[in-house]
Amino acid sequence: MSEIYLNGKFIADTDKPKDLMKKFIEERRNGQVPYSVNIHYDEIMDQVKIESSHGRAIRPLVVVKNKKPLLTSKHLEQLANNEISFSDLLRQGVIEYLDAMEEEEALIAFYEDELTEEHTHLEILPLAIVGLCTSLVPYGNFNQSTRLNAGSKNQKQALGFYVSNYLVRLDMDVNLLHTAQFPIVKTIMHDYSDYSSHPSGQNVVVAVLSYDGYNMEDAIVINRGSIERGFARSTYYRPIISEELRYSGGLIDEISIPDKDVKGYKSERDYRFLEDDGIIFPESKVKEGDVIIGKTSPPRFLSSLDEYNLATSSRRESSMSLKHGEKGIIDFVLITENQEGNKLVQVRVRDTKVPEIGDKFTSRHGQKGIIGMIVPSEDVPFSASGIVPDILFNPHGIPSRMTMAHLIEMLGGKVGALSGRFVDGTPFDSEPQEKLRKELLALGFKDDGTETFYSAKTGKKFKAKIYVGNMYYLKLKHMVSNKVHARARGPIQLLTRQPTEGRAKEGGLRLGEMEKDTFIAHGSSLLLKERFDSDRTVVPVCNECGIIAIYNEFKNKSYCPICGDNSPVSNIELSYAFKLMLDEFKSLGIYPKLILKNKY
Amino acid sequence: MAKKIYEKYEDKLPLKIIEEVKSEIPKKTKASIIKKILDDVYKEFKQSSLEPGESIGIISAESIGEPSTQMTLNTFHFAGVAEMNVTVGLPRIIEILDGRKTIKTPTMEIYLKKPYSEGKEIKKIAKSIKQTTIQDYVEEISVEITESKIKIKLDKEILKEGVVDEKKILSLLKKKAKGYNVKQDRKELLVIPKDEDKNIGEIYRMKEKIKEIYVTGVKDVTQVLPVKRKGEFMIITSGNNLKDVLKLDFVDKTRTRSNDIYEIRKILGIEAARQVIINEVFKVIENQGLNVDIRHIMLVADTMTASGKIRGITRYGIISEKSSVLARAAFETPMKHLINASLIGELDDLNSVIENVMLNQPVPAGTGMPTLVTKK
Incomplete structure (x- = not known):
């Protein structure tokens, strides 16, 4: 007698567990049982387990019977003509969902020509074993798994063209890449996800070459000419929001240019951009400390005596101004009302970010790095045909990480750029490397992708042939201008009189316990005292x-x-x-x- | 003549260095040359000694601490080779430096006298060291609930080896099982309570107790492993009892050792314990492929054993001996130290480093040591 469990609870027993399972699956394919219910027979425990609970990962597969997938070309035709949909296939039992337990029973073929008598299922698409982001990595099946993972994670941080109505939106912390492009080496997922309407990178010429040590340790060297032509330029948008709050006793905030006798009045200079309504005018260039929205608030404690006695206004200054290290141009001003009927002002600041040393870039293969040097065009090594690469990528990044797809993408990009077409790099289903090489040879290049290069500084030919190609490069959202921080003197905490912490508060960099020990180990007693002064x-x-x-x-x-x-x-x-x-x-x-x- | 010159240097140089110079210099060397050599040695000696105010403690701490961060927690195993599981890596170092009384894996390395060290009867000797209890000689031991007695069926195969016979076990049982009668049946030994309505639970407990009755071997030695090291047979044990092992006549008493610091201190004294700390810590560091100068470890071992007792680097050990309240409070459990200090009115002379960092005064180390002395 085998026990039958439904979602872990005993419900019945049976003499023929295998027959039960067969029948159950048949009924499910006929639509008698919901598609999300799975069954599994555990022979060791002699238990039949039926699962219908939520939270299980289930995935679709094509059902195979007698070495033939049930999904036929007729189905595909109907799908293409919109006569049937995916759910129709599910209803017909052509496709079914398996969970991890039922998958144990199944033998799944990767490709159709691999099918044997034993196979029970066929992958809908080999690519389906990876997720959306990972399927955007071209030739991803040639990468080491950890790099593939890193590569798909990096893509989420890339700057791009995320929506087209950005002009009327007030999203927090937005970066938009100028002149974003569709990748030359793509996967079918780029087509299906409508990537051309929201691309997030640019196609550049990459040479695998070290350059005076400026691309050591994962750094990249960028051609200044490329930057001047607009490579990786982006705009940063940030809204500044202020609201006229209401307080008890009928008091209310007031958005206006604060009077000079207001408590906490800054300087007249700080308010210079405000118009009569207390709001900054568009297209004004602002720097840190400049007031964007002028606002005053009523006194905090009504009960304190001097607030009544003194005739002067005792309102507090509560304007919104740019924080330390921020700059930009006022892009857009919106005056509206919120749900409670309070006046709400939103001002969008824009700032153009030109790539600089320290900005982070990556290819789609987890090969991230920061700019180590921006080299004038005339100093960048060039190929025999006169091509000057945009990016110099250090060859030491390749052997230990084994990102073969990085190299294949360069080859594919080169072929695509030269012949004016897109190259399909869909993982498990890509254009073979041999084909690309033949095509490259036919185009008049060496089939291994290398070219003769010349040093731009000396004019001499490099002894080695340099591997060059076109790649899709992504600018990541981590930019130095948002992170640089240093301090000599600055604000201190009220309680301890020690420097504040963190970049936002212009804080100091802590000399910690272990750093202190090094001073003692050196015997530099008086220097230590000075450091803690x-x-x-x-x-x-x-x-x-x-x-x-x-x-x-x-x-x-x-x-x-x-x-x-x-x-x-x-x-x-x-x-x-x-x-x-x-x-x-x-x-x-x-x-x-x-x-x-x-x-x- | 030459002797006199050496004597002159006896209070300047350590004896060991003088001996070394002596052995290196050929006989019939001129006295003036010997003197010059000794002068050079003295100069070198002076130069390599530390200056006052050098922060040796922190330097040692950094020198041990930095490579320790790279230590791997996983131990390396060699497939196929019989091996005992010994705590290594960071956990072992922490165990030693904390001065833990009970260590995770106590072991002994028992060296043997000739001819046993050449492999004579090595298996037999090893077996004789291992502690055996009654359950090692028993095929089955069970409680007969209906008859309320314990049945013991001895394993004839093991008894055939001749280490122990049935009689000995019988007498052991008679001695240990108080309040019970022991009878010998044809096949089994029966342990019957004298008091007839004895609780069944108590009988069960008696059965568990019988299992653990010590029969032969060295107590606490639960595992033995004869190995050949550097062409010599020796025995590695798990579980230690150095005192009893040293009593055995085939054991080489000069080299046999335990990895338990406290046991060594009890049996061989504090200096030996210091050496065990050094050896054990150094062994771990060497095993991990790290390179730490042994003098750093010696300093730690010296601090731990200087009082004659073993004190770990913990708030109960050497930290509790710091004279400064503020220094103790800065380490761990500040409230405890502050409250105790305020109860007895403790005075802090601000003599060491950490208190002066707290007050932002120059620390008395390195350049902070020299001060002006004025005539009164």
Whole structure:
């Protein structure tokens, strides 16, 4: 007796589990059982498991009977003429969905000509074993799996032309690539996904060549001429949003140019772009600190007395201005109302980003790298036919990573560019390399894709033949201009008086515990002290009780609050963090007494 | 003549170096040349010694710590070769430096005297070291619930080997199973409780106890492995009991060792324990293919054993001996140290590094050491 389980719960038992399974699958193909229900017979446990729960991954396959797939050319014809749809095939039992467990029972052929008596299913398309992003990697089946993975992940970060109505949209953090192109070496997924209407890269000439060490460690060298011709140029859009909020007591924010007596008034210069309505005018060039939307808010605490007593306005400044390191041009101003009926102002800032040293690029094979050098056109090595490559890719990136598809794409791109056609690089179903090579030979090039190159600096011929070809390169959204950060002096935290943290707050770079140890290991004691001087303070300490005393600035005199006015007080230098710790000790009821001694 | 010159240098140079110079210099060398050589040696010696204020602790910590980050947690196994599972890598280093009392895989390396070290009766000797309990000689042991007694069926095959006979087991049972009568049947041994209505649970517990009764071998040695190393037969064990092993007459007492620091300290003293720390840590580092100067490890071992007891590099070990409250609080469990210090009114002289970093004062190391001295 075999037990039958439905979604893990025992429901019945049977003497003929295999017959049951056969019948069940037949019924499913006839449409008597929903297509998403799967069955599996576990011979070791002698259990039949039927699964209908959600959360299982199921995938479609063509049913095979007697070495013949049920999907015939007649079906394909009907599909092409829109007479039937995919769900009709499902209903006819031509295609069925298997889950991981039922797949155990199946023998699935990759290609139709591989079919034998034992085969139960056929892949609809070999490409279907990978997902959408991965199927966008040309010749992906020639890559090492980890690189394929990296390559498909990188594509998600590429800049492109994501929508065509971007002019009326106010999306956060948007980058648009100028003159994006459709790849020369494509896969069928590029066609099916309508990639030509939202491309995300450009076709460039790549030479596998090192250049004065500027493309070491995955860096790439770019031809300045290419950049000047518009390669990898992009625009960054960011909306700045402000709203007139309502507060209790009928008070309301006001979007306008703030009065000079407003609390926290910046400088007149910062408000110079604002029009009478308190909003910046389009096409003004703005830099960090410039006010985009002028706004004032009512006082925070109504109850405090001086707010009533003083006749002057006590409103707070709460304008929106550009943060540290930002710049751009005002692109678009939108004044509207939100759901609550509050006035809502959205201003879109645009900034053109020209590729610079440190910007990140990648091919579609996980071969990412940053620009190490931008070389003037006249210094870039050129081929015998006068082709000057756009990108110099370091050959050391190839052997350890084994991205064969990277090399094949270059070959394919070269053939495509020369013969004016697209090359099909669909994984498992691509134009064979041999064919590309023959075609390249017919076009008058060496069939291995290499060419004679000349150094542009000396004019001498390189001893080695250089591998050149066309590739689809992607600019990734990580750009240095959004990340560079350095600080000498800057804002500090209120509590500890130590520098703030993070780029947004113009923070310092922490010299951590282990870095501190290196100073000690070098014995550079005084340098260490200087490095930690960021929160240095001088505090008066009572010589008698050892508690931090008080400095009276009017009288220019320090006194101890415990021992009285006449106790001796000395000024000592401490880190503010230590003084804070002493205060915290006191709040815990611990008496931290400082015993002062002369150092010498 | 030459002797006198050497004597002059005895308080300048370590004896070992003088001996080395002595052995290297040919006899009948002129006294003036010997003197020149010794002067050069002294100069070299002076130059290679550390200067006051060198932060040797941190340098050692960095020198051990940096390569340790590259250590792999997975152990390497050699297929086919009989091998014992020993903790290696970072877990072992942590275990040693923490000064753990119970280590994960205690082992001994037992060296043998001649002729046993040449392989004579090596299997027999190894077997005799291994601890055996009654369950090793038993084919079946069961509790008869209806008759409330324990049935023991001895394994005749094993008994034939002649290490133990039925009589010995019988007498052992009689000695250990108090409150029970032991009878010998034709096939089996029967253990019957004297008290007839004894709880069945208790009988079951007795059965488990009988299984663990010690019969032969060295206690705690659960596994033995005879191996040939450098042309010599020796025995590697898992589980250690150095004290009892050293009592055996075929054991080479000078070279046999255990990897348990505490056991070594108890039996061979603190200096030996220090050497075990050095050896064990160095072995791990060498196995991982890393290169750490042994002097760094010696420094750690010295700090751990300087008090005569073994103290780990933990908040209960050497850290608890730091004189500064702030330094202890900066390491781990700050509240504990601060509260205790405030209860007894502890004074911090700010003599070491970490307190001075906290106060932002120059640390007393390196260039921070020299200070001005004024006449009073």
